[in-house]
Amino acid sequence: MSALLEVQVAAVRQLTPVVREFTFAAVNGRLPGFSSGSHVQVVLPLAERTLRNAYSLLGDPRDSGVYRIAVRLQEASRGGSRYLHEQVQVGDRLQIGVPSNLFPLHSLARHHILVAGGIGITPFMAYLAELEAQGASFELHYAYRSGLTDAYTAELQARLGARFHGYDAAAGQRLDCANLLTGKPLGSHLYICGPQRLLDDLRARAAALGWSAGRLHWEAFAAPEPGLPFTAELTRSGQRIAVAGDHSLLEALEAAGVEVPNLCRGGVCGQCATGYLGGEVEHRDHYLDEQQRSHVLMPCVSRGGCSGPLLLDL
Amino acid sequence: MTAPSAEPMFSTPRYATVPNRRPALYRVLVAQDAALATTLLDHLAPTLLLSLGGELSAAVEHEQLPSSEALYLRLHALLDQAQAGTCVQAIGDEVFVWQVHRVARQAGLLGDEIELFRQGARRRLYCVHCTRLQEIGAETESSCSHCGVRLLVREHFSQRLGAYMGVCIDPDRPFATVVQP
Ligand code: FES
Numbered sequence: 414m415s416a417l418l419e420v421q422v423a424a425v426r427q428l429t430p431v432v433r434e435f436t437f438a439a440v441n442g443r444l445p446g447f448s449s450g451s452h453v454q455v456v457l458p459l460a461e462r463t464l465r466n467a468y469s470l471l472g473d474p475r476d477s478g479v480y481r482i483a484v485r486l487q488e489a490s491r492g493g494s495r496y497l498h499e500q501v502q503v504g505d506r507l508q509i510g511v512p513s514n515l516f517p518l519h520s521l522a523r524h525h526i527l528v529a530g531g532i533g534i535t536p537f538m539a540y541l542a543e544l545e546a547q548g549a550s551f552e553l554h555y556a557y558r559s560g561l562t563d564a565y566t567a568e569l570q571a572r573l574g575a576r577f578h579g580y581d582a583a584a585g586q587r588l589d590c591a592n593l594l595t596g597k598p599l600g601s602h603l604y605i606c607g608p609q610r611l612l613d614d615l616r617a618r619a620a621a622l623g624w625s626a627g628r629l630h631w632e633a634f635a636a637p638e639p640g641l642p643f644t645a646e647l648t649r650s651g652q653r654i655a656v657a658g659d660h661s662l663l664e665a666l667e668a669a670g671v672e673v674p675n676l677c678r679g680g681v682c683g684q685c686a687t688g689y690l691g692g693e694v695e696h697r698d699h700y701l702d703e704q705q706r707s708h709v710l711m712p713c714v715s716r717g718g719c720s721g722p723l724l725l726d727l
Numbered sequence: 728m729t730a731p732s733a734e735p736m737f738s739t740p741r742y743a744t745v746p747n748r749r750p751a752l753y754r755v756l757v758a759q760d761a762a763l764a765t766t767l768l769d770h771l772a773p774t775l776l777l778s779l780g781g782e783l784s785a786a787v788e789h790e791q792l793p794s795s796e797a798l799y800l801r802l803h804a805l806l807d808q809a810q811a812g813t814c815v816q817a818i819g820d821e822v823f824v825w826q827v828h829r830v831a832r833q834a835g836l837l838g839d840e841i842e843l844f845r846q847g848a849r850r851r852l853y854c855v856h857c858t859r860l861q862e863i864g865a866e867t868e869s870s871c872s873h874c875g876v877r878l879l880v881r882e883h884f885s886q887r888l889g890a891y892m893g894v895c896i897d898p899d900r901p902f903a904t905v906v907q908p
Pocket residue numbers: 674675676677678679680681682683684685686698700711712713714
């Protein structure tokens with residue numbers, strides 16, 4: 414991540430017991446514009462370490478005076494969401510990255526099918542503004558649990574009418590993936606943001622119906638899974654970096670002052686690709702193919718082994 | 728993210744030789760000559776065959792159209808009403824299959840939902856000087872039938888036009904050698 418923007422928290426709204434919405438305003442000048450589906454990295458200076466979490470930007474991209482994000486409190490997380498929920502107050506200053514978009518609308522689609530699970534509604538809050546402005550054909554399917562993860566449901570219902578399809582787990586309603594894909598017009602594109610299960614299920618159903626993989630688009634932010642500690646060696650300088658089990662290699666490099674370009678921090682965008690010359694690698698990305706994996710790794714998610722140092726071409 | 732698309736940008740077109748076995752909701756088979764389609768019938772999806780004529784022994788729903796133009800219009804109307812999960816397979820000469828490709832793409836099919844099987848040697852040549860099209864065979868040199876310039880048939884193929892690029896062979900003579908009647 415290159416340039417950081419300094420923002421001030423202009424508003425905080427508790428949307429549900431576990432979802433909090435933050436509005437950020439520029440400290441100096443104007444915030445850069447963004448396209449719907451974009452995300453920003455938010456720098457979270459926890460006491461013990463600094464995290465950078467990616468969050469989708471909500472709202473109408475044409476109204477770029479402020480940025481809004483919605484954050485779900487993750488119990489089992491590394492503390493980033495807890496920090497945002499418990500520490501950050503109106504008036505506080507934060508650093509964020511410039512917006513980038515790994516989840517754009519497909520411009521040639523004739524019909525857009527948006528499927529959100531829980532907090533996965535966030536990128537679609539920006540899509541809707543754009544789709545409505547274009548007069549595009551679309552439908553939104555939103556699986557949530559009322560009283561817990563039902564952010565924006567009332568607003569969406571009122572705004573979208575018959576185009577809104579809600580599934581409340583608390584009322585025993587289930588999103589039926591097979592049904593959802595049946596009878597859709599030929600130029601349909603499917604956008605998915607939610608748990609891996611939902612994505613896997615929809616992918617399998619779509620393939621069985623003969624949909625090209627090119628009709629499916631998904632938002633894939635995932636915090637890096639922890640692993641075992643290991644050591645990385647920067648072969649150009651000889652510097653050795655110890656990577657703790659709950660740090661990603663990318664985070665360890667950043668902590669040591671080594672900047673590696675990155676966008677998604679979840680192993681999907683390909684930005685952080687780094688060459689390596691030797692050592693054991695546990696590849697955890699969804700980007701590289703087998704052949705590339707013999708000499709390239711994605712430090713945002715992938716890790717070294719414990720047999721010896723991982724030799725990076727840095 | 729979107730899966731890396733299986734749509735290579737190539738300038739010399741490549742054609743399928745054996746039909747893929749991917750599942751499909753529905754399949755439209757488009758053949759210049761119905762008899763050619765026999766090799767493609769072994770597929771699980773319900774199939775409709777559109778052709779310009781010819782005999783087919785197998786029992787498959789078959790519509791014969793009187794001309795290429797009628798066939799492209801029929802295909803267009805059909806795809807307009809079709810559902811996602813429909814695939815198209817076209818078999819015929821290069822001019823024919825690329826016209827079918829164009830109609831299918833316009834209807835919203837993605838590249839890997841369309842398969843082209845090439846038969847015959849008929850090709851289409853685009854004269855880059857007068858921007859008009861003509862049909863040729865396998866020859867590598869030709870004269871533009873519209874502006875008369877001697878053309879070299881390049882390997883470069885335009886998917887949009889379904890045609891090979893023809894460029895003037897002799898830069899010193901970028902004009903007709905024979906006066907057109
Ligand atoms: S930052 Fe996107 S793959 Fe690593």
